[in-house]
Amino acid sequence: MKKDAKTPYQSTIDPSSITPKKVFEQRRQLIQMAAVGALGLSDMSFFSRQAFASNGTKLPSKKNPSYFLPDKITSYKDITMYNNFYEFGTDKSDPARYAHTLKTRPWTVSVEGLVKKPKEWDIDSLLKLAAMEERVYRFRCVEGWSMVIPWNGYALSHLIKACQPLGSAKYVEFVSLADPKQMPGVNNSVLNWPYTEGLRLDEAMNPLTLLSFGLYGEILPNQNGAPVRLVVPWKYGFKSAKSIVKIRFTDKEPATSWKISAPYEYGFYSNVNPDVNHPRWSQATERRIGSEGGLFAPKVKTLPFNGYAEEVAHLYKGMDLRKFY
């Protein structure tokens, strides 16, 4: 069931963390949100960008009201300065510092494997395959932080339908670029390169699964995975592969980079699940990046499937999600 603007997604604010000061701040935030609703997100991004350089290349998109969140949107600065993109280093500030060396034109995405229509897509024709939408999604990293991001893109299902998977296709593999000339981090064996991720075909077809080309109404900054990345909002952030060069349809579960490097910590499914802890830390709560208080900001409760249970829980009916983590 899709949401509409009248039934916003469940809030992550933990009532027990509410002090009178918090109540005041949240009221203020609600008023701000109402203003944002009236002005439209594009105006909001205009205000947030005042202090920060943006790449300036607009990506005209139409707001999709089905994907609306009551949460405060993370600033452009936080979304583009605090990243995981190990091809450019393992520090959160490395991608913003080094990803400018990535050349995103010309760029092709090769669709192969068990499909009737394999094709080498030029990035600019891929961009025009379906209407560009703006969707605000909650994004949760496995490390315990989260953001609320206004992405631009369209449902991956548009591309999947265009390439016509064979009946034997059960999984989709996503492969990122791994070019040591542009990406200094791939000389570090911290992960198995190229960065590879995967979804079950029904997960990939779910309307929430987004092929993203932009954020805040502009083309993706390199550090966020330009020129094209995946966004799978009910799974931990690492499932959302960046700078994709290959999409392959298979009949077997793809071997994914994180699972190869630490199979007891990162499984294939990686659904956001507050009840299944990472072996080294709890997953019950998260720290919203950019919230007042910085590192000491109160933690918010992590929701099953990151708050998207209504849309995706049915995909896992009958599965033991402690076993399939």
Ligand SMILES: Nc1nc2c(c(=O)[nH]1)N[C@H]1C(S)=C(S)[C@@H](COP(=O)(O)O)O[C@H]1N2
């Ligand atoms: N190719 C590639 N994709 C990647 C990663 C990476 O290191 N390389 N990091 C993942 C992780 S752990 C997270 S949390 C998100 C971060 O996306 P963001 O920087 O846009 O917030 O990208 C994911 N996709």
Ligand SMILES: [Mo]
């Ligand atoms: Mo992550």
